[in-house]
Each structure stands twice: as structure tokens, then as C-alpha cells.
Amino acid sequence: MEKIVAVRIRGKWNVRKEIEDTLCLLGLRRKNHCVVLENNKSNLGMLKKVKDYITYGEIKEEILNKLISKKKPKKIVKKSGEIKKLIFNLPNPKKGFRSIKRGFNQGGDLGYRGEKINEFILRIIENIKSD
Secondary structure (H helix, E strand, O other): EEEEEEEEEEOOOOOOHHHHHHHHOOOOOOOEEEEEEEEHEEEEEEEEHHOOOOOEEEEEEHHHHHHHHHHHOOEEEEOOOEEEEEEEEEEOOOOOOOOOEEHHHHHEEEEEHHHHHHHHHHHHHHHHOOO
């Protein structure tokens, strides 16, 4: 099944309780937390609800493997032996963000970016320091 990756790029200040609760359910408690989820209707609904605080899209398997090899997941959520969610704590992307107040289509970083999320994750992987 195809996986979706979401990265929280805005902080905790002035966030409505209902939005903060949805971010917590996703596992995106703080800025630069990243979560890998199954691509299903309920997860997509939650991601669309919090699109003004995150960026998300479909991740390729090789990019996911590269991320896991470079940075160990902070938390792994399993249900009946199957991995449902991987949560990472990541650094800022190399060369920084474009804008955390505008949507991806308006030249910013927020919201849905489809396959282009892979380039964004690669920029973050480049900035991970080896332990």
C-alpha cells in the first residue's frame, strides 16, 4: 500500500485546540516531527484538516528506506503486527523553508505537494548529522 509522509512545519503558538488535537492524533506534536502513514480516507481527512500547519505527499519506497537508514524512528505504532505509523524527529531542510505562511501552490511550503514531497524529504536527509 502506498504511504503518505507529513511534516509539521509550523510551531505550537496560536493553534486552535481542535487542530492541535488532530496534529497529536497524527503524531505531529512539535515542529519538524515527521510521520509516515497509510494512504487511506481517514488519514487524508485529518491531513486536509491540518494542512495550514503541515506539508504532505506520497513518499517513494527508496526515499523512505533512505530516511530510516539515516534516522531511527522516534516511535513505531503497530496494530496486529503491521506497522501503521512511523514518527521521526527531524532537522530543518537544507537551505531552509521557502515560506511557512503560504501554500505550496503559492510559492510556500504548506499543504499538499504530491510527489514533490520526496525532494523536500531529501533536503531534510541531507541535513541529518551522523550520530
